[in-house]
Amino acid sequence: MILSTYNINGVNGRIEILLKWLKERSPDVVCLQEIKCQDKDFPAKKLKEAGYFAIWQGQKSWNGVAILSKTEIKETKRGLPGDPADDHSRYIEAFIGGLIIGCIYLPNGNPAPGPKFEYKLKWLKRLTAHSKKLLSFGIPTILIGDYNVIPTDLDLYNPDRFRDNALFFPESKKAYKKLLALGWTDAIRTLYPDEIIYTFYDYLRNAFGRNAGLRLDHFLLSPDLSDKLIDGGVDKHVRGWQGASDHCPVWIEIQPTK
């Protein structure tokens, strides 16, 4: 079973890129972030024609998340619990093929410090609380998406350039670590303990050409899945396609669950 994440940076603007990649990788499940469209404008029909069911939480102009699946999707949550005043579309969750899949678009948090950074930290706290609840269900669960957190110095091309960046602030890294400490496994880092792996390349300064990247897109596996992980990787070449998102698609393969 192949699960994937792709911050598409505008699902309608890049629908052809998404369809091309879906055909190539043929993932069973896809978590999309930054769909950047209202619910009524989500390209459900085109995705259905490509063989995918979909659920989505849209929003005008910004954010927005979706889950695609070759098999039926049972939505379990729309929006991250813990703050009724939070009107950003950043979390959607579903039960698919014996798994709970959480699709995450964590706030960027820049400029830091400031209100946006406070929102990010609060969101991370809410995610940690909700993830604890998920673990208590005893169902295999994966929290997939764009965490906007660079976990360690190995996960970016130039640590010194990012000391004042919300993605790399000590509080962000600490909160991510605290989340993992509940029992979650960072799948990509587990598969490649020492390798430099990036999932994002800025449009600016020829970042992709210089391999000046960041690792921001993560799969967190519940404890019962840690020994089911088979393979995974970054579809880096997609970042080189004309008109691509600044993120790469990332995928893992796990043994099917029943």
Add this chain to the structure above:
DNA sequence: ATGGCTCCCCTTGGGAGA
């Protein structure tokens, strides 16, 4: 120190991204 790039708004420049 700044801007570089790209999306979306329903624009003709601004906000946000990371």
